[in-house]
Amino acid sequence: MIKFYDCQPAPSPRRVRIFIAEKGLLDKIEIVQVDLRGGQHFTPEFARINPHCTVPALELDDGTCISESIACCRYLEAAFPEPPLMGRNAKEAGVIAMWEHRCEWDGFIGGAEMLRNTAPGMKDRGLTGPISFEQIPALAERGRKRIAWVHDFLDKRLAESEFVGADIYSVADITALIAIDFAKRQKIAIPESHKNLQRWCDQISARPSSKV
């Protein structure tokens, strides 16, 4: 049985957890909680599974480890094609990947820049992984500005499209939701003027997968 290394409160593994739920695989994959707060990802036991010391990660039956959120999704999409979450044809695949990457880059990373460079509990944890990186306080402000930009471009996108990536729900909606929710946890709400984004957010948040 495939193992999914998760951490319930963290935004990054939530991307893959939602993907698993949307694929209807919650009871076909073993979910293992990793205690990030307690540093379990830095233990020799976990480093043997994923030397990059991050979650999410998948462990296949033959022991292969796949880490990085988008790579976990890519594996699952190929192994369990239905329902398609990464595009039904070449154009959709490209456009969805574009929006997914934009939401990760400015949205998710923007949120991470805010959190990791200010939280006292994240001293020397400016970036994920086994190497220590000092906090850079100026990144918190940059992260805030990136999130504002994500709010703006998503609101514009959602004026012309029901979903972020295509005319069906996709992994781009998942990464966008994670970015928006991560920002909310840091007290950055969707601006009131952004009606399209709010409409989309209400709709996506109501899906059962958003609550797993």
Add this chain to the structure above:
Amino acid sequence: MIKFYDCQPAPSPRRVRIFIAEKGLLDKIEIVQVDLRGGQHFTPEFARINPHCTVPALELDDGTCISESIACCRYLEAAFPEPPLMGRNAKEAGVIAMWEHRCEWDGFIGGAEMLRNTAPGMKDRGLTGPISFEQIPALAERGRKRIAWVHDFLDKRLAESEFVGADIYSVADITALIAIDFAKRQKIAIPESHKNLQRWCDQISARPSSKV
């Protein structure tokens, strides 16, 4: 005919240019040079094509724009499957995506952090895109440290594998090469002790696609 918006000297569009070359598509796609130094990506004409004001970008026959390097590759892989550069089965697809993302994240982004946060010509261009971001000098040092980490993990990976992503050449090798070469341009060479990485770099650099 598909258009590819390129900028010959820049590392990011080179990822897609190499991908196009490996697919044998150099004479089937129209390549349009965008003058980044002259600010052509910020003109209203280019913003109509890609509102995020970045290259690389593809423009399909129906006018659809696909930007973000990995999304351009994803489209091309689906539209022109041979030779496969993103995995021949689910496991390969996942493992290649993992290594590709790691090389982008710490390698390519590490290089960008160094360049964008120090070069006088990149004042207020701390990040790509239409929004101005101030330079954060501390990121240059962080970028340098990330590149050292990439050199280390790639050398280890290439001790056990001929290629970065799988036992065939893939998009993970492309992104790794771009990251290594971007670092070299900033005077960070592969450490002499990293024989596996140097062996791989010599081999990949000798491919015709690496010279386009």
